Amino acid sequence: MTAAPDTTLDRLSSRIVGRRDSFFADDLAAAAGELSQIIRGSRILFIGGAGSIGFQTLRSVAHFAPKALHVVDHNENGLAELVRALRSAPEPLKVDELLTMPIDYGGDAFRLWLGSQPQSYDYVLNFAALKHVRSEKDPYSILAMLDTNVLKLSRLSRQLARQSSLKRLFCVSTDKAANPSSMMGATKRLMEHAMFSPTLDWPEGLGITSARFANVALSNGSLLQSWENRLALRQPMACPEGCRRFFVALPESGHLCTLAGLLGEAGNIMVPALEPDEHLMLLQDVAGWFLEAQGLSPYYTRDEAEAVSRVEELAAEGKWPVLLTPLDTAGEKPYEEFVGAEESVHPTRFASLRRVPYLPPAAPDSFDALLRQLEGVMASDHGQPLSIADLKDAISSVETGFARTHVVSAKSLDQRI
Incomplete structure (x- = not known):
């Protein structure tokens, strides 16, 4: 019987998430035989596979x-690092054919390449996303989020219609898609609509699942990775004050998506069975644990000038400045949740996972109308004035609650260190 991958977490990750072994270790071990049966000898396409x-x-x-x-990602450097990591890992690579393609899954090169493949894929796992709340700062960045997170997925449905042996599609979502307060969260909720839409061209009988989950500690673009970078560059750390977040470690994110993507119940969004009382972490505490792992202690301040000017002085004392910032920028959510206001959550056969059945828009034709509207904007051959308010109205035509839950602010994360 095939054993599961090693699920032991490293020391820093273990301290942050509060567990030595992966939250999904027992379920992954129990499902190892089943996973081996469906994966061994299969053909799998990873979209956005160079990300964390x-x-x-x-x-x-x-x-x-x-x-x-086969791995498709527009991040050429990320693909190179992916190959190096796989080839140099202690465990030999058990893959007959590893192919990396530095192309955008929404572009013509991808369409032509996919159409040229002599064999169909068994599974398609999609991780491509624009995922930063800070991208809410202007309408054209929001439009790019809509293009990557929604429109390209719509086009993918047409391209996969010719994949005769395709069994499953998985796309990663985010906890911010539940009662979205940001444009990023709203675009990922629209992505869920695209995944499960009966009017798109997904192959008949295709099993489709998604997953929403917590912050991935030390992932690319994460707050914790920024702390690593700031220490290396001798810069102060920054941390939202009074903010609590769920965390999973980097390996746990892969364990979750493996279970959700290949064994999750079709038509559902899988969420981790994390409990607020036990698993919500105060970010200030996480900053302290992170610095302790580096042999330092935190010096908290709300004064940006002090944080910047005292780095070397404090470092000589074994301390590091941590700038505490108010949670008052556009789209920022003070807490995390995995289930929307009108949604329901149910147990699964995995103790570590729950499922949220997909809930379609209240107005059945609204999503298709939005797709047509966005495609029209993207196809325009001349500059078209856009406003954040216009895009918010367009999104709210599908996600009616977004007009209420969206957090508006004149302040942006780009205005802070």
């Missing part, structure tokens, strides 16, 4: 010896 979560999932899936792993 995509790579962790790919590494987890590769353990079960697929025949082909």
